[in-house]
Amino acid sequence: MVGRALIRDKARKLPTGAGVYRMIDQHGDVMYVGKARNLKARVSSYASGKAHTNRVTRMIGRVHDLIVVTTDTESQALLMEAQLIKRYMPPYNVLLRDDKSFPYILIRTDHRWPQLKKHRGAQNIKGHYFGPFASAGAVNSTLNTLQRAFLLRSCSDGVFNARTRPCLLHQIKRCSAPCVDRVGPEDYQSLVDDARQFLTGKSQRIQRVLSEQMAAASEALEFERAAAIRDRIKALASIQGHQGVTAGDVEDADVIAAYEQGGHTCVQVFFLRAGQNWGNRAYFPKHDSSQSLEEVLEAFIGQFYDSRPAPATILLSHDFAERPLMEEALSLRSPVKISLLVPKRGDKARMVALAQRNAKDALALRMAESASQQQVLTELANIFDLDGPPKRIEAYDNSHISGTDAIGAMIVAGPDGYIKNSYRKFNIRNADLTPGDDYGMMREVLTRRFGRLVKEDPERSRGQWPDLVLIDGGAGQLSAAEAVLAELGIEDLPIVAIAKGPDRNAGRERFFMPGREPFTLDPRGAVMYYLQRLRDEVHRFAIGTHRAKRAGNMSKSQLDEVPGIGPSRKKALLAHFGSARAVAGAALEDLEAADGISKAVARRIHDYFHAER
Template sequence: MKSFEQGKQIIKNTIQFLPNGPGVYKMLDDKKVIIYVGKAKNLPNRINSYISSSYLPIRTERMISNTKNLEFISTQNEAEALLLEANLIKKNQPRYNILLKDDKSFPYIQLTKSHKFPQLTKFRGKQNKNDIFFGPFASSGAAGWAIKTLQKVFLLRVCDDSIFHNRKRPCILYQIKRCSAPCTNEISEEDYNKLVMDSISFLNGKSALIQKKLSKEMEVESKKFNYEKAATIRDRIKALTQIQSSQQINKNNFNNADLIVLFQKNNITCIEVFFYRSKQNWGNQAFFPKHDKDDDIDDIFYSFLIQFYENKIPPEEIILSEKIKDLALIKAALEKKYNKKINIKTAQNNNETLSIKLAIKNAQLALDKKLLENKNNDHFLSLINKEFDLGFNPTLIEVYDNSHIQGLNAVGSFVVFGKNGFIKRKYRKFNIAKTNINPGDDYGMLKEVLSRRFAKIKSNNDDEIPDLIIIDGGKGHYNVARKILDELGYFNLNMIAIAKSERRNQGDETFYHNKKEIKINNNVLLFFLQRLRDEAHRFAIFSHRAKRKNTFTQSALDNIEGIGKTRKKMLLNHFGSVKLIESASIEDMKKINGISDFVASKIYNFFNKNNLVSKK
C-alpha cells in the first residue's frame, strides 16, 4: 500500500508541469523501463483521473505502485497523440498495455517497374514509388502460391537481375511454360510489357476482361493453324480459371477492404483479419493480443486497430464486427498518417453481415485450437516435471544450439518455449568471436553463449530468467554448461542435455540431468523434447546461413575506394561475378552506364596491381 501511495504522489507532483492539451504520457519503473503508455485529449485531466478516482482496477493499482517516474510528450492534436501512442507501445511493449503480440509485416507481390523487363517477386518492408505492389497477403505461402500461378498465366520472370543479365540460354521455367524468357530475347520488350499490363489488370480485379482477351487470342491462333501457340494460351486460361477459383473471386467479395472480427473465450481474445483486394480474397490471419482479464472488448479492439495499422497501409474500407469507441478519432489518425480516405464501419447490409458471421466462426475455430494447444503445452510441461523430478512445472524454457561449418561463420543461439508455445520474439543469436575460440570447438562456443547470455541477465535484469534450459549435446556439453552457470551464481537453475545417438530416428536419445543419465520411455514426452531440440537446431542453422550469406555478399569490390553499394550492384549485375570483373578490361567496364573512365581505371588497377608490379 505504501508503494501505491508513493506512485500517486509522483503522479500528483507531475501534474503541475503538464501542458493543457493533447499528448502522450509514459509511466516508468525504478529501472527506467516504460511500463505503460497512454494518450490524452487533455494531459492534466487524464493524469489526474489516476489519483482522483474513488475506484481503480487492481491492475491499475499495481501499475501506479510500480510507477517511479512519469514523462510526457505534447502533440498538436489527439490524432497525432494516438499515432505516437501506438508507435511507442509497439516499440517498447509496456507491461500494462494491451499488446498486439507476434505482429509482423505481411508479404506483398512486387512488380519491379523500374526494370524494362519487370520481375515478379515477393516483398516485405518499406515500399518504393517506382515499383508496383499488390497485397497484403495473409501469409508468405499465400503470396508464393499466387506468384507461381501468375507465372503460369502471364509468363513473367521471377529471377533476380544478376541471373537475368547473365543468362546465355533460357532456363527450365521457359521449357515448362512458366516464363517467356526475356533474358535471352525469346520475347520482345513490347510483348513482354503487354503481359505486365495484363497482370496488373488482373491483380486490379479485371480477371473477366483478361480471360476474354486470352480466349480471342487462342481463337485467332487456331484459325492461323498455330496450334502450339493456341495450346499455350489454353493452358494460361486454365491457370487463370484456377487462381480465380482459389482466390474466391465473386461479385459478393469486397473490392478493397479488411474485415476484422473479435471473439473471446476464457479471457483469451482472438482477432481475425480477412484481406480483400480487387474482389479477391487474399487470406486471413488470427491474432491473440495480450491483455488483462479486466480489459473490456471495446478497449481491446480499439488498441488492436491502432497498433495493427501503425505499420500497415489500410485499404479504403475497414469493416468491424463490433462498434467501438472513438472510431472517428482512429479514422482521422489513419487518414492523416497515410494521406488517404478511409471508411471504418460495422456491417450495414446482408452480404457484410453474412461475411462477419463467417469470419467470427473462423475466429472461434482459431481460438479453440489455441486453447487446445495451451492445454497440451501444460500437459507437456507437467510431464517434464514428473520425468526429471523438478518439483514444479516449468513455464519458461530456453533451448540452446550452435551451428558452423568447420568452425566458419559460427553462430550460437537459443529458442524460447512457454505455456503458449514458442515465443519467437525472444529468440536470440550470438556471433561467436573468432579470436577466443578454436574453429569447431563446440564446448568453447557453448561457454561463450551461456556466459554472454546469463552475464547480461545478471548485470541488467533485462530479461526474465528461464526456469529450465535445454542443451543440444551430451555429457561433456552438460558439464561445461553446468560449470558456467554455477560460476555466474545460477546454482539452482535446472538444466537438461539431449545427446543424439546413431539410432536417434528411433528415439534413442540420452538425457543428462543432475549428473544422471536418463532414457525416456514416454513417447509423448520424447516427441515433445525432440520438437524443442529440432526448433533450436532449425533456428541455429537459419542464423548460420544468414551470416554465411552476408559473408558471401562481401567481396573485393568493398575494398576499392569510391565503389559504393550502387556501383557494386551495377558491376555485379553486368558481369555476374567478381571473378569476371577481375578479368574484364577497362573498355568492358566503361560500357556500364555510370562507370566513368577514371572509375574503370581504378577498378582495373586494383585487380591487376600484381601484374603491373611484375611488369615493372
C-alpha cells in the same frame, strides 16, 4: 516518491492538451503507454484511487516515473501510442506480438522486360505492388497461376541476361521466354498490361478479350495458339474460383472480426483486393482478461496499421467509442479517407460473420492446443523436478566448422510456443579458445547470458530469467555449464543436457542433470517429442546464423581492412587488378596507375600490404 503520490505530483505540472504518457517501473522499463485528449486530466485520474481494477491498481503501485510527449491533436496521439506500444511492448497494454510484414506481388518496371516476383519489406524497387497477401503460400499460389495466365518472366536479371536458350518454365508454358526473343517487346508489354489490369480488378475484361482472341485464332485455324489462349483463360478462372470471401460492391477492404472466450481473444483479418480474397490470418493479442473485446479490437487496429497501409474500407465485427478518432488517425497517414464500418446487413455483414466464425474456430483450436501444451509442460516439470510448469525455457547450441566462424545460439519457448523476438546469437569472441572447443564456447555463451542477467535483473522480477535451461550435449557440456553458474553465484537454476542417442537416433536421447544418473524418456511420449522440437529449433537457428556469418565473411575482401578504401576505390582497384590478392602484391607504380587512386592513396595501400616485409 512512487505510485499514486508520484503521479499526483507529476500531474500538477502537465499541460491540458493532447499527448502520450508512459509509466515507468523501478528498472526503467515501460509498463504502460496511454494517450489522452487532456493529459492533465487523464493522468490525474490515476491518482484519484477510484474505479480502478485490481490490475490497474497493481500497475499504479509500481510507477517510479512518468514520461509525457505532447501532440497537436488527439489523432496524432493515437498514432504515437501505437508506435510506442510496438516499440516497448509494455506488459499492461494490449499487445500484438506477431508483427511480421506481409508479402506482395511486384511487377518491376526498372527493366526493359518487367519481372513478376514476390516481394516483402520496403517498397523501394520501381514497379507496381499488389497486396498485401496473408501468407507467402497465398502469394506463391497466385504467382504460379499468374505465370500460366500471363507468361511473365520470374527469373533474376543475372539469370535473364545469361540465357542462351529457353528455360524449363517456357517449356511448361509458364514463361514467354523474352530472354531469347521468343516474344517481342510490344507483345510482352501487352502481357504486362493484362497482368496489371487483372490484379487491379479488371478480370472480366481480360477474360472477354482472351475469349475473343481464342475464337479468332480458331477461325484462322491457328489451333496451337488457340489452345495456349484457352490455357490462359483456365488459369484466370482458377484464381477467381477460389475466393471464399467476396462482396458485390467492395473492391478493396480488410475484414476484421474478433471473438473472445475465457479471457482470450482471436482477431481474424481477411484481405480483399481488386474484388478478390487474398487470404486471411488469425492473431491472438496478449491482454488482461478484464479488458473488453471492444478495447482489445481498438488497440489491435492501432498497432496493426502502424506499419501497414490501410485500405479505404475496414469492416469490423464490433464498434468502439473512439471509432471516429481512429478513422481520423488512419486517414492522416493515407492518401485516401479511411472508413471503419460495422455492417449490420447485406454482403458486408455476411463477410464479417464469416470472419468472426473463423475467429471462433481458430480460438477454439488455439485453446485446445494450449491445454495440450500445458499438460506437456506439467509432465515435463515432474520429470525434471521443477517447481511448476515452466513459463520460459531457454535452449542453447553452438555451430562452427573446425572452429571457424563460431557462434552460439539461444532460443526461447513458453506456454504459447516459440518466443522468437527473444532469440539471441553470440559471436564467440575468446581468441584463446582452441578451435572446435565446444565446452569453451558453451562457457562463453552462458557466462555472457547469465552474467548480464545477474547484473541487470538480480531480483528476477522482469520475466527474463528461464525456469529451465536446455543445452545440447552430454556430461561435459553439463559440467561446463555448472561451472559457469557456480562462478556467477547461481545455484537454483534447473539445467538439463540432452545428448544424442546411439547413431544419432531420435528417441534414444540421454538426459543429464546435476545429481542424477543419466536417463532416457519414452521415445513416443509427448514430452520427448516436445524436447526434440526444442533441440531441432535451436539447432536450426544455430546453423542458420552460422551460415549467414560464414557467407558474410566470404564476401569480405582484404581491401575492406585498408584505411581510406571505400566502395568506390575498392571497385576501381578490383576492376584494374582483378582480385584483392593481386592488389596486395602490386608495386607502388602499378597502384598509382589505377583509376581514382592518387599517389597518397597508393602509398597507403602499398604500406598496408608491405609493412611487415
